[in-house]
Amino acid sequence: MNIMNAVKSEGKIMYELMSRLFPICRSITGEGIRQTLSILQQHIPLSIVEVPSGTKVFDWEIPREWNIRDAYIIDPEGNKVVDFKEHNLHVVGYSIPVNRKITLEELQEHLYSLENQPDAIPYVTSYYKERWGFCITHNQRQTLKKGTYHVFIDSELKVGSLTYGEVVIPGESEKEVFLSTYICHPSMANNELSGPVMATQLIKWILQKPRRYTYRIVFIPETIGSITYLSKHLQHLKQNVIAGYNISCVGDEREFSYLPSRSGDTLSDRVALNVLKYKHPDFIRYTFLDRGSDERQYCSPGVDLPIASIMRTKFGQYPEYHTSLDNLELVTPAGLQGCYDVYTDCLELIEKNAYYQVTCFCEPQLGKRGLYPTLSTKESGKQVRTMMNFIAYADGKHDLIEIADIINVPATDLISILEQLIDSKVIICLE
Amino acid sequence: MNIMNAVKSEGKIMYELMSRLFPICRSITGEGIRQTLSILQQHIPLSIVEVPSGTKVFDWEIPREWNIRDAYIIDPEGNKVVDFKEHNLHVVGYSIPVNRKITLEELQEHLYSLENQPDAIPYVTSYYKERWGFCITHNQRQTLKKGTYHVFIDSELKVGSLTYGEVVIPGESEKEVFLSTYICHPSMANNELSGPVMATQLIKWILQKPRRYTYRIVFIPETIGSITYLSKHLQHLKQNVIAGYNISCVGDEREFSYLPSRSGDTLSDRVALNVLKYKHPDFIRYTFLDRGSDERQYCSPGVDLPIASIMRTKFGQYPEYHTSLDNLELVTPAGLQGCYDVYTDCLELIEKNAYYQVTCFCEPQLGKRGLYPTLSTKESGKQVRTMMNFIAYADGKHDLIEIADIINVPATDLISILEQLIDSKVIICLE
Amino acid sequence: MNIMNAVKSEGKIMYELMSRLFPICRSITGEGIRQTLSILQQHIPLSIVEVPSGTKVFDWEIPREWNIRDAYIIDPEGNKVVDFKEHNLHVVGYSIPVNRKITLEELQEHLYSLENQPDAIPYVTSYYKERWGFCITHNQRQTLKKGTYHVFIDSELKVGSLTYGEVVIPGESEKEVFLSTYICHPSMANNELSGPVMATQLIKWILQKPRRYTYRIVFIPETIGSITYLSKHLQHLKQNVIAGYNISCVGDEREFSYLPSRSGDTLSDRVALNVLKYKHPDFIRYTFLDRGSDERQYCSPGVDLPIASIMRTKFGQYPEYHTSLDNLELVTPAGLQGCYDVYTDCLELIEKNAYYQVTCFCEPQLGKRGLYPTLSTKESGKQVRTMMNFIAYADGKHDLIEIADIINVPATDLISILEQLIDSKVIICLE
Known part of the structure; x- marks a missing residue:
């Protein structure tokens, strides 16, 4: 199997x-989350946590759980014109139960549609105010005729729990990389x-690699989930997390x-910027x-975790956002793969970033160690120049990313060079 | 009375x-200063200080006093062609007395006029070298005919004193705002x-407001006056002054x-820049x-007071500067009002600038405190966004102005927001 | 003799x-270096050091010595078509001896020429791999006919020494300026x-001036020479050198x-930039x-000497570089003089750079000390303004170069001003 495949x-x-x-x-609580986490458990060693309403x-x-x-x-x-079983976006999230006959006029107050995107069903929720409602396309809405409608929502808001999933993968160090x-x-x-799905795939990749750091990956409902997780683990996270990312909107094929x-x-920012600026300069x-x-929660005052985000098109910035058009055509295997490659580069760079120091005064003699290419080509010349540049800044005061930024190369390109130099005892890694 | 009026x-x-x-x-000493301060005393509680020659x-x-x-x-x-009583700029400031008959040729050596501004009487002084002279328009100068002229200056240079005025308005703190x-x-x-006149009006405004800081305002002759004031109060000012402005050239209608x-x-610089960049972006x-x-004196080495200047057109930068054309037509009520509004904004911002800190981890729930607008409009959305941005940086490490600069809003716009948040106990002010 | 001459x-x-x-x-070792240093000794007090192979x-x-x-x-x-005695670039540096009859084909493997510069003899060396070879013009190479060639190199690689020269000129301070x-x-x-030749002339100039600093100037073979010198003097140099330059490529008339x-x-960088940006703004x-x-050696990690370079066209950046075209036509007296003037400006500025502090609070009264020009011209006005600006920043916290950069004048222009001010006791030099 070649790498490309x-x-x-x-x-x-x-x-x-x-x-x-x-x-x-799915919603912020309820069975949908449990089913989702249960499927993920078939792929990764996921712990599931329930926190009471x-x-x-x-x-x-x-x-309350919905x-x-x-x-x-x-x-x-008598036609069933809107059906939750056809598309779950048809119901406003956290809708309370209803079973009534009402006029069209009354119904209109409970309908949500998008005039500018008449083919899209919008995504609407009302977590903190009791309400019921339906979301439909604007085209459909305009076909509704006067008369009596039967609206029916068989939902339940009850004391239950909030559910999330968590994977902790130990490394050599107690210092952690956090993905959410x-x-x-x-x-x-x-x-x-x-x-x-990106987080799941990254967990598989992490599990099969030697690890300097411990990895903590959480699958949570947005906002209330991160607040809940932080409320249980804040001190531990503040002490240990050295880098991490919030992983969202990583599947379309548009720009990063x-x-x-x-x-x-x-560190998360510096890593992301170094990787993106060379691999995807138009990000x-x-x-x-x-x-x-x-x-918003991870970086709030007093929490201050080093969490950045690398996305494809950002939430709120693409027309399909929060509608039924954000579907399995918008996201593609290639779109996911491109972002996966960026994230694995970032995690690799986090692992390798450190302070390196040359072991002798003045330039080392590379020739006697076989570090000069025997055949001099333009490519090998560039390689030697990069090696010499890396050595020139391997002073124990600039870390790998700083050096890469100074000598203007992707930091990931320096990883094989520094491994050669460590093997030849030309540099050492300071910990 | 509405605000506009x-x-x-x-x-x-x-x-x-x-x-x-x-x-x-007026001059740097003498009765003109005393008359001026005496009129100001009718408006503000001014102390007058005399410092001996x-x-x-x-x-x-x-x-010496002139x-x-x-x-x-x-x-x-026999015509009185130049008369001090018509315009006091006609006499070179600090002219020694003279009463002589002289030729036009001799007179020319004592005349000052502006070839490029033939209608303007220039403003000329000779404080530190004994001299006498007259200033006239260039147009008039060219009409002078050969013959004998009688020049008369009834002036006096005597041991007397330098006069200045001072107002100190106590506040909660001994820390001071200094205006000169x-x-x-x-x-x-x-x-x-x-x-x-601007300083006088600001004093009235300061007196009617609750005050965190003490305010010290001085009315002095330029250069020798500020040096004199500093020589008497340097240690006190260095210990207490946290901000201040030199108020000059604040009355025309041109750009700030x-x-x-x-x-x-x-702090003075940061406040001035934040106020000007939003309210008068072309400053x-x-x-x-x-x-x-x-x-020049307040910021000299070892003095180092935090004194900046906000002006309309700067001294030396407008054609009427230091001539009889700098008159009551150049300065207008609207010109003064615009600059007054900037200074009151600055003083208000100095009062409110502080380190604020959010009282909970993660984002506070604004809804339960009624801080979310009940009616969602574009304007209210912007307001909530500004509030959330303010909270996101209210970490006790960025002061109000820094936060305003980061979230790109006028700091004065944040004042009502932070007052709401303090009332709701969402943030506290660190002192 | 006037200054221009x-x-x-x-x-x-x-x-x-x-x-x-x-x-x-010359080469990195051998008699050529000794002859060169011996001629320099006729001009400057040069010590010669030999370090064994x-x-x-x-x-x-x-x-080994070559x-x-x-x-x-x-x-x-039977024609002698290539002759070392005509141009010493004809032989690859560090060629081992050879005395053979070979075919043209075999000879070609030992010939070096430049297709793009067919009139130039290239400069080629092989210090660390045993080899022999000849360098010729590409034009000549193309005239060589088939047949048997007699190649002869009477060279010797033997245990000997590496030779370098050194001058140390003591100053008031043990702190050193280092030139290489x-x-x-x-x-x-x-x-x-x-x-x-530039270093030699600078030594003559240094010797005839009063000196705050000690000067150390070395004449060494490139790379191995600087490594050798550093290996013998590293601790001393690290403790004492405050500034210095690597002097190379300083003789053509092109841009700096x-x-x-x-x-x-x-300090070396700050001095060089201040001098060049005013005198040669297109550098x-x-x-x-x-x-x-x-x-490369002086600035390597752990060595970290403050060594910069001021050149005319940089090595590698001009077409004649490392060929026989880099000759006595490319370098001119005017080219050398221009760079000499820059270096003497730099050394003078290093000598004078210090922290200066005004001795009174507020602006000093220059008039009573005769520091105001008696005749007011545009030039004298500019001079007074520069003096006042210098005083405004002479706060003991900005050194001479920082002040020059802030007030936007060549630092060398401030030297006569600060000498006047020191004489008038308006400022003092902090040491």
Whole structure:
């Protein structure tokens, strides 16, 4: 199996897993999350945690658990014109139960559609205010005739729990790399099933590699999930996490996006920027003011974890966002694969980033160690120049990424060079 | 009284005071200063200080006091062609007495006029070298015919004192805001009566507001006055002054100007820049190399007070500068009002600038505190976003101005937001 | 003798010395170096040091000593077509002896020429791999006919020593300025005889001036020479050297070049940049990634000497580089003089750079000390403004170069001003 096929296969595997998870109706709590995590457990050693409704988590409280069995609208002529079983976006998330006959006028107050995207079913939720509602395409909405409609939602809001999944993969060090993704969206692909399938694939990759760091990966509902997780682990995370990413919107084929941590200069940021600027120089650089996902919690004052985000098109920035058009056509195996390659580069660079120091004064004599190419070509000349440049800055005061930035090469390109130099005892790694 | 009228009225009040002060012949010492301060005392609780001639003030010495009663030139035909009583700029400041008949040729050596501005009487002084002279328009100069002229200056240079005014308004803290303006110019409007009338109006405003800081405002002659004041109060000022401005050239309607303190990064500078960049984005940004007023003394090595300047057109940068054209037409109520609004914004921002810290980990739940707008409009959305951005950086490590600069809003816009958040106990102010 | 002639004469003197040294066949070891240093001893108090072959110098070892007496190629018709005595570039440096009859085909493997510069003899060496070879013009190479050639090189590789020269000129302080140049190139002018003749002339200039600092100037073979010198003096140099330059390629008339030290912010860098940006604003600014001479050793990790380079066109950047076209036409007296003037400015600025502090609070009164020009002209106004600006920043916290950079004048222009101010006790020099 050549590398090219191997690479492609990960994109396909992620896509297949996403296709399997797609139909499930997820929300911030409930059975949909449990089903999703249960499928992921077939691939990775996932622990599942339940936190009871009503638990205080910092300034918030775990809400009641929401489940839904069925929902539909029957029109005056007796046709089931909207059916939850056809698309779970048809029901407003956290809708309370209803079973009534109402006029079209009354119904309109409970309908959500998008005039500008008349073919799309919008994604609407009401977690913190009791409400019921249906989401339909604007085209369909305009065909509704006057008369009496039967609206039916068989849902339940009850004391239950919030569910999340967690994987901890020990490394040589107690210092941790933290990855977070969310599993609270119903049938949408980029935002968000791309994150959970990417995280799952990265866990497989991490498990088969030697590891300097411990890895902690969480699958949580957005906002309330990260707040809950932080409320249980804040001190541990603050002490140990040295880098990490919030993984969301990683599956389409458009340009890459980078959203920094709050401080913008953490290891996560430096790694992401070095990888993106060479591999995907047209990537879009956002600021923390453009935040919108769980970086809002991870980077909040006093929490201050070094969490950045690498995405394809950012949430809120693509037309299909939060509609039924964010589907399995928008996300592709190639789109997932490209972002997976960036994330594995980043994790590899986090592993290798360190302070390196040359072991002799003045330039080492590379010739006597066979580090000069025997055949001098343009490519080998460039390679030697990069090696000499790396040595010139391997002063124990610039870390690998700083050196890469100074000598203007991808830091990942320096990894094989520094391994050769360590083998030849020309440099040592300072810990 | 609505706000619009209130705002306009301050410009008018300042303009009326300026009109009253305009005819007085001021210099760096003498009766003109005393008359001026005496009129100001009718508006503000001004203390008047006299420092005797000959007093050593750092590297300088208080000069003799200069007073003038009358001055004129009578031409060969007996006409009084130049008369101090018509315009006090006609006499070179600090002219020694003279009463002679001289030829036109001899007279020419004592005349000052501007070839490029033939209608303007220039402003000329000779504080530190004994001299006498007359200033006239270039047009008039060219009409002078050969013959014998009678030149008469009834002035006096005597041991007396240097006079200045001072107001200290106590606040909660001993830390001080320092404002300085000068009262040494004869009949010119922008440079300089705009400064004293602005300082007077600001004192009235300060007196009617709750105050965190103590305010110290001085009305002094330029250069020798600030050196004198510093020689008497240097240690106190160095220990207590946290911000301040030199107020000069604040009355015309042209674009705003900013001249930094020597270090350029004091609280005064940061406040001025934040206010100007949003309210008057076309303001002209000078460097300390463009200095020319009392910032030269306040920011000198070892003095190092945090004093910047916010002006309309800067001294030396407008054609009417230091001529009779700098008059009550150049300065307007609207020109004064605009600059007054900037200064009150700056003082308000100095009062409110502090380190604020959010009281919980992760984002606070604004909804349960009624901090989310009930009606969602574009404007309210922007307001909530600004509030969330403020909270995201309210980490006790960035002060109000830093946060405003990061989240790209006028810091004064954050004041009502932070007051709401303090009331809701979402943030606290660190002192 | 007026200054203009004096200036010109140094360029001429350097050019004459270069012309005398030009014919000698130098390499990294051997008699050519000794002859060269012996001629320099006629001009400057040079100590000559011999370091035996085989001596370990950090990661390297002193190679065997190479000497050559004669070398030629005789063509099939008996003509001596290549003759070392005509141009010493004809023989590959460090060629082992040979005396054989070979075919043209075999000969071709030992010939070096430049297709793109068919009139130039290239400069080729093989210090660390045993080899023999001849360098000829490409034009000549193409005239060679089939047949048997007699190749003869009467050279010797033997245990001997590496030779270098050194001058130490004591100053008031033990702190040192370090200059380094190399003497290992055969008959080429800009790279490299311009450096040794420039260093020689600078030594004469240093000797006749009062000196705050001690000066250390070395004449060494490139790379192995600087490594050798560092291996013997590293601790001393690290403790004492405050600034210095690697002097190479300083004789043509093209634009100036600046190559920074590794850190880029040493005194040497700041001095070079301040001098070049005003005197030669079109100078080319390289980065340390463009390095190629002994700055590679002086600035290596752990050595970290503050050594930068000021050149005319940089090594490797001009077409004549490392060929017979780098000759006494490329380098001119005017080219040498221009660079000499820059280096003397730099050394003068290093001597004068210090922290200066004004002795009074507020602006000093310059008038009473006669520091105001009696005749006010545009030029004198500018001079006073520069003096006032210097005083405004003479706070004991900005050194001379920082002040010059802030007030935007050549630092060398401030030297006479600060001497006046010290004489008038307006400022003092902090040591």
